[in-house]
Amino acid sequence: xxxxxxxxxxxxxxxxxxxxxxxxxxxxxxxxxxxxxxxxxxxxxxxxxxxxxxxxxxxxxxxxxxxxxxxxxxxxxxxxxxxxxxxxxxxxxxxxxxxxxxxxxx
Numbered sequence: 001x002x003x004x005x006x007x008x009x010x011x012x013x014x015x016x017x018x019x020x021x022x023x024x025x026x027x028x029x030x031x032x033x034x035x036x037x038x039x040x041x042x043x044x045x046x047x048x049x050x051x052x053x054x055x056x057x058x059x060x061x062x063x064x065x066x067x068x069x070x071x072x073x074x075x076x077x078x079x080x081x082x083x084x085x086x087x088x089x090x091x092x093x094x095x096x097x098x099x100x101x102x103x104x105x106x
Contacts, residue, residue: 006026006029006032007032009029009032009033009035009036009041010032010035010036010039011036012036012041013040013041013042014041014042014044015033015036015041015042015043015044016044016045016046017043017044017045017046017047017053017057018045018046018047018068019046019047019048019063019068020047020053021047021051021052021053022053023051023052023053024052030053033053034056037056037058042058042059043056043057043058043059044057044058044059044060044061045057045059045060045061046061046063046068046071047060047061047062047063048062048063048064048065049062050062084096
């Protein structure tokens with residue numbers, strides 16, 4: 001939630017909020033989440049507590065201290081396996097080459 005323009009949430013199909021209580025920290029922008037959900041966007045909250053934003057998400061994952069890194073490493077593993085190893089997706093390959101340092105990590 002710190003990188004993109006909040007209005008872009010409306011264009012998303014899947015939104016993850018990690019340890020951020022949008023109702024408290026992004027009060028003027030949180031309406032974009034409900035508008036996106038009306039359009040079918042899935043909303044997942046990763047947070048140790050059932051916060052005000054977790055009450056209206058599709059899925060709440062109550063991560064504990066130290067679990068967040070393992071969770072994202074697993075998510076990255078699935079993304080790389082399905083879009084880079086098991087089948088070559090041209091859009092993903094182009095994106096990786098242009099905007100990431102992944103080619104240098106080998």
